[in-house]
Amino acid sequence: MSARTSNALDAGLVLGIESSCDETAAAVVRRGREILSSVVESQAPLHAEFGGVVPEIAGRSHLRAILPVIDAALSQAQVGLDQLSAIAVTTQPGLIGSLLVGLSAAKGLSFARGLPLVPVDHIEAHVYAAAMELEREPFPCVALVVSGGHTALYHARSPLAIERICATLDDAAGEAFDKVAYLLGLGYPGGPQIARLAEHGDPRRFEFPRYRPRTTRGAPPPRFPPFSFSGLKTAVLYHLRGQNAAAPLPPPEQIPEREHVAASFEQAVVDALVAPTLAAARELQVSTVLVGGGVACNRRLRTCLTAAAQTAGIRAHFPSPAYCTDNAAMIAALGWRRFEAGLVAGLDADARPN
Numbered sequence: 001m002s003a004r005t006s007n008a009l010d011a012g013l014v015l016g017i018e019s020s021c022d023e024t025a026a027a028v029v030r031r032g033r034e035i036l037s038s039v040v041e042s043q044a045p046l047h048a049e050f051g052g053v054v055p056e057i058a059g060r061s062h063l064r065a066i067l068p069v070i071d072a073a074l075s076q077a078q079v080g081l082d083q084l085s086a087i088a089v090t091t092q093p094g095l096i097g098s099l100l101v102g103l104s105a106a107k108g109l110s111f112a113r114g115l116p117l118v119p120v121d122h123i124e125a126h127v128y129a130a131a132m133e134l135e136r137e138p139f140p141c142v143a144l145v146v147s148g149g150h151t152a153l154y155h156a157r158s159p160l161a162i163e164r165i166c167a168t169l170d171d172a173a174g175e176a177f178d179k180v181a182y183l184l185g186l187g188y189p190g191g192p193q194i195a196r197l198a199e200h201g202d203p204r205r206f207e208f209p210r211y212r213p214r215t216t217r218g219a220p221p222p223r224f225p226p227f228s229f230s231g232l233k234t235a236v237l238y239h240l241r242g243q244n245a246a247a248p249l250p251p252p253e254q255i256p257e258r259e260h261v262a263a264s265f266e267q268a269v270v271d272a273l274v275a276p277t278l279a280a281a282r283e284l285q286v287s288t289v290l291v292g293g294g295v296a297c298n299r300r301l302r303t304c305l306t307a308a309a310q311t312a313g314i315r316a317h318f319p320s321p322a323y324c325t326d327n328a329a330m331i332a333a334l335g336w337r338r339f340e341a342g343l344v345a346g347l348d349a350d351a352r353p354n
């Protein structure tokens with residue numbers, strides 16, 4: 001082993017690259033814990049007028065942003081490519097055209113500099129985001145990932161053994177926030193805007209439905225019931241428009257008690273997330289719950305889950321808001337753990353959209 005390589009391994013510096021959806025991100029993290037830089041370029045304004053992510057726009061914007069974002073992450077960390085131990089990159093899941101931009105950049109650097117390439121699962125990195133900021137390892141635990149594309153519970157035995165135990169039947173929680181925000185005349189992404197409006201509203205003013213899984217007569221209930229948010233979204237739609245499906249939506253300024261609708265909807269989402277998460281922790285006899293993904297920024301979710309967990313004798317950990325939404329620090333941090341375990345890939349590594 002050359003002196004350069006052995007020093008680089010000792011330093012434990014990993015460059016993380018993330019481009020699975022609508023954020024181009026790069027970060028440098030030392031030994032999976034010390035975040036030296038985390039650069040995120042959001043495309044949200046480009047997608048705002050469409051009310052959601054447009055894959056073609058996302059792919060092209062990643063292409064423009066990827067190299068400047070990587071340069072910025074390295075220079076903010078004051079780290080050169082020669083000092084890196086490895087490059088970690090999101091390979092799944094996500095938009096294929098977006099994933100390929102980050103993966104191609106990572107492969108190019110890996111080949112040019114002889115650096116190991118570490119593929120990372122985006123959802124597992126959302127799980128790890130809450131762990132990377134903790135003093136002590138929280139595993140084994142239950143993890144709730146709530147983002148724009150995913151809402152699922154995981155049994156995480158270790159950073160390298162993360163098993164999905166249930167998911168949503170339809171919309172993700174963040175997607176429900178984005179769709180209801182559209183109904184309320186708010187912009188994209190909808191979660192932060194609903195949360196802001198809801199601060200002035202009464203969460204108990206309207207009783208929107210919380211999903212209860214149906215059980216087949218005679219069959220035992222599922223061990224980990226799934227989530228569902230489309231009924232809740234439809235309930236808000238009918239509330240705003242009345243029962244006449246052909247009636248147009250009222251213009252935003254004419255929606256009565258808009259802030260109470262926002263707060264009551266937000267509370268319904270939070271209730272639908274908190275109870276199954278704690279039930280899963282009890283079922284699996286773990287004393288820690290991690291939460292990740294963009295919706296983990298939500299203040300009502302943070303407060304309600306933390307309080308309910310405390311009552312149940314369970315610890316709940318959320319990442320700092322910057323590491324809830326898509327970022328590359330979580331990719332680099334989990335990438336280090338995978339690198340230590342020898343989970344490196346060749347230049348034929350594939351991107352997998354699902």
Ligand code: KG4
Pocket residue numbers: 021146147148149150173174175177178189190191192195293294295296297298299324325326
């Ligand atoms: O994890 P993320 O950045 O991207 C995906 O992987 O999807 O999550 C984005 C989602 C969006 O749906 C956005 O509306 C939601 O997270 N979000 C929030 C909040 N901040 C972001 N939802 C509720 N409350 C928030 N404060």
Ligand code: ZN
Pocket residue numbers: 122126147293294325326
């Ligand atoms: Zn994400």
